[in-house]
Amino acid sequence: MELINITLPDGNVKQYPKGTTGLEIAQSISEGLMRNVLAAKINGEIWDATRPIFADSHLQLLTWKDTEGKATFWHSSAHLLAEAIEALYPKTKFGIGPAIEQGFYYDIELPDGKMLSQEQFEEIEKKMLELARQKNTYQRTEVSKADAIQYFTEKGDEYKLELIEGLTDGQITFYQQGNFTDLCRGPHIPNTGFIKAVKLMNVAGAYWRGDVTRKQLTRIYAVSFPQEKELKEYLTLLEEAKKRDHRKLGKELELFTFSENVGMGLPLWLPKGTLLRERLENFLRKAQVKAGYSPVVTPHIGSKKLYEISGHWEKYGKDSFQPIYTPEEGEQFLLKPMNCPHHCEIFASKPRSYKDLPLRLAEFGTVYRYEQSGELHGLTRVRGFTQDDAHIFCRTDQVKDEFGKVIDLVLYVFRSLGFSEYTAQVSIRDKSDLGKYLGDPADWEMAEKGIEEVALEKGLNIVIEEGEAAFYGPKLDFMVKDALGRKWQLGTVQVDYQLPKRFKLEYIGADNQKHCPVMIHRAPFGSLERFIAVLTEHCAGDFPLWLAPEQIAVLPISEKYHEYAHQVLTALEESDIRGYLDERDEKIQRKIRDAEVKKIPYMIIVGEKEQAEGRISIRKHHEGDKGSTTLEDFIGQFKTEIAHVKQ
RNA sequence: GCCUCUGUAGCUCAGCUGGUAGAGCAACUGACUUGUAAUCAGUAGGUCGUUGGUUCGAUUCCGACCGGGGGCUCCA
Numbered sequence: 001m002e003l004i005n006i007t008l009p010d011g012n013v014k015q016y017p018k019g020t021t022g023l024e025i026a027q028s029i030s031e032g033l034m035r036n037v038l039a040a041k042i043n044g045e046i047w048d049a050t051r052p053i054f055a056d057s058h059l060q061l062l063t064w065k066d067t068e069g070k071a072t073f074w075h076s077s078a079h080l081l082a083e084a085i086e087a088l089y090p091k092t093k094f095g096i097g098p099a100i101e102q103g104f105y106y107d108i109e110l111p112d113g114k115m116l117s118q119e120q121f122e123e124i125e126k127k128m129l130e131l132a133r134q135k136n137t138y139q140r141t142e143v144s145k146a147d148a149i150q151y152f153t154e155k156g157d158e159y160k161l162e163l164i165e166g167l168t169d170g171q172i173t174f175y176q177q178g179n180f181t182d183l184c185r186g187p188h189i190p191n192t193g194f195i196k197a198v199k200l201m202n203v204a205g206a207y208w209r210g211d212v213t214r215k216q217l218t219r220i221y222a223v224s225f226p227q228e229k230e231l232k233e234y235l236t237l238l239e240e241a242k243k244r245d246h247r248k249l250g251k252e253l254e255l256f257t258f259s260e261n262v263g264m265g266l267p268l269w270l271p272k273g274t275l276l277r278e279r280l281e282n283f284l285r286k287a288q289v290k291a292g293y294s295p296v297v298t299p300h301i302g303s304k305k306l307y308e309i310s311g312h313w314e315k316y317g318k319d320s321f322q323p324i325y326t327p328e329e330g331e332q333f334l335l336k337p338m339n340c341p342h343h344c345e346i347f348a349s350k351p352r353s354y355k356d357l358p359l360r361l362a363e364f365g366t367v368y369r370y371e372q373s374g375e376l377h378g379l380t381r382v383r384g385f386t387q388d389d390a391h392i393f394c395r396t397d398q399v400k401d402e403f404g405k406v407i408d409l410v411l412y413v414f415r416s417l418g419f420s421e422y423t424a425q426v427s428i429r430d431k432s433d434l435g436k437y438l439g440d441p442a443d444w445e446m447a448e449k450g451i452e453e454v455a456l457e458k459g460l461n462i463v464i465e466e467g468e469a470a471f472y473g474p475k476l477d478f479m480v481k482d483a484l485g486r487k488w489q490l491g492t493v494q495v496d497y498q499l500p501k502r503f504k505l506e507y508i509g510a511d512n513q514k515h516c517p518v519m520i521h522r523a524p525f526g527s528l529e530r531f532i533a534v535l536t537e538h539c540a541g542d543f544p545l546w547l548a549p550e551q552i553a554v555l556p557i558s559e560k561y562h563e564y565a566h567q568v569l570t571a572l573e574e575s576d577i578r579g580y581l582d583e584r585d586e587k588i589q590r591k592i593r594d595a596e597v598k599k600i601p602y603m604i605i606v607g608e609k610e611q612a613e614g615r616i617s618i619r620k621h622h623e624g625d626k627g628s629t630t631l632e633d634f635i636g637q638f639k640t641e642i643a644h645v646k647q
Numbered sequence: 648g649c650c651u652c653u654g655u656a657g658c659u660c661a662g663c664u665g666g667u668a669g670a671g672c673a674a675c676u677g678a679c680u681u682g683u684a685a686u687c688a689g690u691a692g693g694u695c696g697u698u699g700g701u702u703c704g705a706u707u708c709c710g711a712c713c714g715g716g717g718g719c720u721c722c723a
Contacts, residue, residue, distance in 0.1 A: 205650020
């Protein structure tokens with residue numbers, strides 16, 4: 001019998017008969033491994049674990065722990081979903097059914113224009129599990145294009161036929177499990193029995209091939225797991241996320257609201273939310289002054305001309321809020337969608353020398369952008385928002401250094417706010433299509449290299465994304481991971497060679513010649529709205545002490561101690577500690593409960609004892625009674641607790 | 648914009664198959680004067696998102712519009 005060499009991930013080489021499968025190799029290692037193998041990675045390519053191997057190969061067995069193993073599992077689950085739907089609703093047509101980040105979906109079209117609703121979920125889930133228990137194998141067959149076309153013509157599935165049209169004859173495969181056959185590249189898990197838990201999440205409309213001009217299919221989102229327990233954990237996580245939803249907490253904690261009369265996507269900041277916002281602003285303002293930024297203020301509207309110069313009108317104009325006109329002359333103005341053109345004009349307001357650079361202009365600039373109604377979402381997608389914007393005008397040779405300084409600032413912001421896990425995504429040019437980028441290739445080269453170098457120097461965990469750069473320059477985006485492990489894109493830093501040219505910006509260099517500066521756009525928060533949304537969900541509404549809109553609640557035991565309570569509150573306010581006094585005729589238990597629900601970090605309880613001894617009793621949110629202390633000591637501790645943040 | 652779900656008092660929600668609405672909390676009034684997560688009683692509060700239609704009659708059925716949620720990039 002002929003043997004082949006299989007190299008395992010640890011470097012060991014073992015010999016197996018030609019035609020052996022990943023599954024058989026797993027079995028030779030251990031029975032337990034065999035039960036967990038979902039797919040096999042052969043020389044970097046993912047295969048069915050049941051597909052025979054005929055040549056010497058590097059092999060990695062994929063399980064649920066591997067991202068690719070999960071993806072295979074979910075993709076196979078999508079087939080199971082389709083099988084169940086076909087069994088329940090014959091003549092259903094199928095689009096595509098891929099695995100996604102968390103689960104999978106299948107785009108389908110039910111016969112006779114019928115729609116699917118949540119009511120049918122249970123029935124489908126039941127069917128899926130029933131089919132899963134049959135432990136049907138996923139059978140791979142290679143088919144000719146003609147046979148593939150014949151099969152789906154007979155089945156009457158024009159979506160699959162369209163997909164086949166785009167494929168090359170000789171590279172087409174079908175997979176069959178039970179009575180369901182699907183056009184599929186694979187790979188798949190060994191059999192449906194691996195799927196122990198399924199849950200349909202929701203249905204949504206999705207255009208065929210993402211094209212708005214084409215038919216909208218029904219997309220069914222679902223997740224599946226190899227163990228019932230994992231589904232439960234996943235659902236618990238979703239519940240936790242729901243509890244932390246910034247829209248829910250924003251309402252409960254009275255941070256912001258929306259009004260139909262004001263307009264959708266236009267947040268109204270309530271007093272407590274405004275306090276939070278202002279603290280964030282002041283915090284960054286202070287850090288920016290220290291980092292050499294100059295605050296500026298520009299109007300909320302700008303002449304349409306300004307945006308014609310910047311190019312934004314041409315690029316975004318038709319999808320934007322439309323111009324407003326002056327009554328007499330009919331001049332056109334736009335609600336500003338960007339602060340950069342205004343800042344460019346500030347740069348241009350007087351002659352600049354190379355010695356003036358870098359010039360860093362910062363503004364908490366509120367901008368307005370038209371988002372499609374369906375895109376709006378709480379504070380994360382809105383039509384009016386405030387960017388913690390700044391533009392750094394510098395020389396080409398200063399780009400790297402300035403980039404480094406911006407990274408320092410962003411990291412300082414993240415650390416101060418309790419985001420400890422973050423990565424940086426560096427977006428550079430698509431090397432195969434350099435023509436579409438504006439600016440001197442040599443400058444690009446220098447900037448791309450500089451960004452990567454400086455990001456690594458700063459110890460950032462970076463991911464390079466080729467082809468993701470904007471046409472006007474490379475960029476770096478910060479992704480943070482929140483307390484539930486969800487990823488959010490926050491701060492961004494972008495190099496721009498384009499805008500300074502369009503505005504004909506110039507400075508006099510050491511050579512007494514005119515030069516065009518480079519511009520760096522940057523926003524550590526991104527937008528205050530989005531940032532506060534992410535922060536709220538990250539800390540579940542328990543804001544860091546220095547940010548909490550109300551830091552303390554003074555709770556007198558009864559009316560008799562109101563005067564003493566007033567004295568305490570006044571003393572705290574004089575030390576810049578913000579809080580409120582609960583003077584209601586309620587029992588102390590009630591006052592405490594209400595303060596806990598409002599997530600007030602500290603409660604100060606004063607009654608007979610405290611008044612007599614000139615002390616206060618402390619209770620901490622989530623932690624309970626902390627005993628009594630003097631006012632001075634408490635203020636001292638309080639200050640120490642927030643000292644790490646320069647406010 | 649499109650698909651889908653959804654819209655009842657300030658908030659959270661109940662209201663079976665059509666007969667013009669109910670609870671808890673909040674608010675207000677009063678009593679209680681309180682020791683570490685909800686004191687008791689009373690009062691008030693809604694043209695059931697808007698607007699057409701079906702019907703003797705609609706919060707309940709149908710349509711349109713408005714708002715909210717989920718989704719519309721993940722390529723067999």
